[in-house]
Amino acid sequence: xxxxxxxxxxxxxDITSSDLSRHLKYNRLTDEKGRYLPFDAFQYRxxxxxxxxxxxxxxxxxxxxxxxxxxxxxxSGEEAGFNIPRAIYAVCEAVDKHATALALKEQKExxxxxxxxxxxxxxxxxxxxxxxxxxxxxxxxxxSMLESGRTPRTEDEQMIVxxxxxxxxxxxxxxxxxxxxxxxxxxxxxxxxxxDAKYRPGEWRDTDDIxxxxxxxxxxxxxxRAADLEERxxxxxxxxxxxxxxxxxxIRACILHFMIAHEHPFRDGNGRTxxxxxxxxxxxxxxxVFKYISVSRLLxxxxxxxxxxxxxxxxxxxxxxxxxxxxxxxxxxxxTDYLDHIAMLTRQSAMLDSQLYDSGVMGKLTPRQVxxxxxxxxxxxxxxxxxQISASLHVSDNTARNDLRALVRQGCAREIKVNAQMxxxxxxxxR
Numbered sequence: 001x002x003x004x005x006x007x008x009x010x011x012x013x014d015i016t017s018s019d020l021s022r023h024l025k026y027n028r029l030t031d032e033k034g035r036y037l038p039f040d041a042f043q044y045r046x047x048x049x050x051x052x053x054x055x056x057x058x059x060x061x062x063x064x065x066x067x068x069x070x071x072x073x074x075x076s077g078e079e080a081g082f083n084i085p086r087a088i089y090a091v092c093e094a095v096d097k098h099a100t101a102l103a104l105k106e107q108k109e110x111x112x113x114x115x116x117x118x119x120x121x122x123x124x125x126x127x128x129x130x131x132x133x134x135x136x137x138x139x140x141x142x143x144s145m146l147e148s149g150r151t152p153r154t155e156d157e158q159m160i161v162x163x164x165x166x167x168x169x170x171x172x173x174x175x176x177x178x179x180x181x182x183x184x185x186x187x188x189x190x191x192x193x194x195x196d197a198k199y200r201p202g203e204w205r206d207t208d209d210i211x212x213x214x215x216x217x218x219x220x221x222x223x224x225r226a227a228d229l230e231e232r233x234x235x236x237x238x239x240x241x242x243x244x245x246x247x248x249x250x251i252r253a254c255i256l257h258f259m260i261a262h263e264h265p266f267r268d269g270n271g272r273t274x275x276x277x278x279x280x281x282x283x284x285x286x287x288x289v290f291k292y293i294s295v296s297r298l299l300x301x302x303x304x305x306x307x308x309x310x311x312x313x314x315x316x317x318x319x320x321x322x323x324x325x326x327x328x329x330x331x332x333x334x335x336t337d338y339l340d341h342i343a344m345l346t347r348q349s350a351m352l353d354s355q356l357y358d359s360g361v362m363g364k365l366t367p368r369q370v371x372x373x374x375x376x377x378x379x380x381x382x383x384x385x386x387x388q389i390s391a392s393l394h395v396s397d398n399t400a401r402n403d404l405r406a407l408v409r410q411g412c413a414r415e416i417k418v419n420a421q422m423x424x425x426x427x428x429x430x431r
Contacts, residue, residue: 002218003038003040003308003311003312003315004039004040004043005039005315005316006038006039006056006060006315006316007039007052007053007056009056009057009060009061010053010054010057012057012061015054015057019051019054020054022050023050023051023054023055023058024058026046026050026054026055026056026058026059027058027059027061027062028059028062029059029062029063029066029083029085030085030086031045034085034086034087035085036083036085036321036322036325038308038312038316038322039056039316040308040312042055042056042059043056063083063319063321066083067081067082067083067319067321068081068082068083068084068245068247069081070082070239070247070255070320071235071238071239072235072236072239072255072259072318073318074224074262074314074318075224075225075228078317078318079318080255080313080318080319080320081318081319081320082251082255082319082320082321082324083319083321084251084321085321085325087325087328087329088251088324088325088328090332091250091328091329091331091332091335092248092250092251092328094332094335095250095287095331095335098289098335098339099282099287099288099289099290099293099335100286100287100288100289101286101287101288103289104288104289104291107289107342110342110346111342111345111346111349111374116371116375116378116392116393117345117374117375117378118292119392120143120378120379120382121292121293121294121338121341122167122291122292123142123143123146123147123164124294124296124297125163125167125275125279125293125294125295125296125297126146126160126163126164126166126167127139127142127143127146127160127163127164128294128296128297128299128300129163129271129272129275129276129296130142130156130159130160130162130163130272131296131300132271132296132299132300132303132306133159133269133271133272134156135156135157135159135160136156137154137156137157137160141157142157142160145157145160145161146160146161146164147388155194155195158193158194158195159194162189162190162191162192162193162194163190163272163276165189165190166186166189166190166272166276167276167279169186169189170186170276170279170280170283171283171291173185173280174280174283174284175284177237177241178236178237178240178241178256178277178281179237180230180233180234180237183233183260183265183273183277184202184203184204185202186273186276186277186280187201187202187265187266187269187273188201188202189201190269190272190273190276191266191268191269191272198268199266199267199268199269200266200267201269203266204226204229204230204265204266205226205229205264205265205266205267206226207226208222208223208225208226210223210264210267211223212264220307220310220311220314221262221264221310221311221314223262223263223264224262224263224264229263229265232263233263233265236256236259236260236263240252240256240281249281249282249285249286249287250282250287250328250331251324251328252281252285253278253281253282253285254278254320254323254324254327254328255320255324256274256277256278256281257274257275257277257278257327258274258310258313258320258323258324259274260273260274260277261274261310262310262314275295275296278295289335289338292338293331293334293335293338294334295327295330295331295334297334298330298333298334299330305326306326309322309323309325309326309327310323345374345378348374348377348378349374352370352373352374352377352429353370355429356370361410361411361412364410365406365407365410365412366403366406368393368395368403369403369406369407371393372389372393372400372403372404372407373407373412373413373427373429375389375392375393376407376413376425376426376427377427377429380427381426382426383416383424383425383426384404384424384425384426385422385423385424385425386400386401386404386423386425387400389403389404404425407425407427408425411428412427412428412429413425413426413427413428414426414428
């Protein structure tokens with residue numbers, strides 16, 4: 001559905017004193033509920049009898065007076081900027097409290113498996129980011145492929161493997177400055193080996209025949225000219241790398257996400273690259289919990305809202321607040337889901353201890369074997385191999401196999417013969 005673009009602002013000299021007095025209540029950043037509404041929604045919340053255009057003019061003037069401008073312009077010369085509604089501050093505070101490297105260390109200490117229970121979460125982002133871009137593969141099949149190391153069979157599966165490869169590489173590049181070469185490397189890593197003739201991994205687009213359309217086929221964004229890409233991306237890198245007025249890292253990461261998507265430097269794969277750079281900057285800034293948080297999972301659940309957050313910014317004089325506020329709200333929900341997952345694993349561990357103690361099994365298992373059982377129970381129904389347990393708990397294959405068999409003997413797991421060469425194990429606890 002096409003959004004309603006804001007009207008041209010009315011000159012104050014053209015507004016009568018009585019109309020000005022009547023509409024002064026709209027001279028504010030947000031509405032009475034604290035919402036930073038785009039005009040598309042604002043128009044329906046103007047009081048009956050009030051002039052929508054005057055009301056919008058008053059609101060936009062208040063926003064323009066408070067806005068923090070940054071050194072980034074669209075091709076029309078409009079300078080980007082943003083305001084910070086209260087909802088954004090709240091999520092920034094939550095990220096500072098729960099998403100740092102120190103917070104992750106404390107969270108892992110709460111988990112018996114030293115964080116091994118969190119490893120399955122790291123697969124959510126590469127899977128759903130690819131699905132958001134059209135990969136037609138179920139999460140179950142994709143997860144099984146990534147965990148087993150199976151060779152991808154389709155282009156959609158190759159997209160997911162490429163994105164997983166990118167997310168793995170990001171952590172090792174956190175100390176690098178942002179450069180056009182790094183942006184190209186991210187794209188080449190994520191898109192390489194899928195269909196190189198189609199996606200041209202690591203190559204800037206060199207034509208201007210790319211447009212972004214909405215779900216009704218209406219053109220909503222024409223990326224900047226290909227001839228200007230190198231210069232424009234250098235400016236993006238300079239903005240991110242050069243210390244200036246303090247901007248919270250989460251807000252900076254969201255702005256970087258927007259900038260790369262707005263520039264659309266590649267023929268395809270721009271969304272995955274821009275989201276990859278978002279994660280890169282959050283890890284670079286010390287928020288290690290983002291290894292286990294999937295933003296794309298929630299974006300995939302509401303792709304129209306994600307698209308509109310771009311449009312609201314691009315149609316309202318590059319006011320980044322709309323995009324930032326939506327992205328930050330998604331991060332807030334993803335962080336809450338992650339913390340709920342930690343709490344669930346902690347409760348599950350306590351319940352398991354109680355159950356094993358009551359049954360008399362606790363004394364027959366080593367602490368490492370109880371840890372192993374916790375790891376297996378973190379993904380109910382999943383079949384594990386000795387090699388997977390070896391990697392998760394950093395023990396030898398033989399030790400992992402012996403521990404798994406110990407769980408089977410105590411009735412805590414089942415052994416499944418896949419074939420003559422492979423045996424898998426699944427946790428089996430009667431509750």
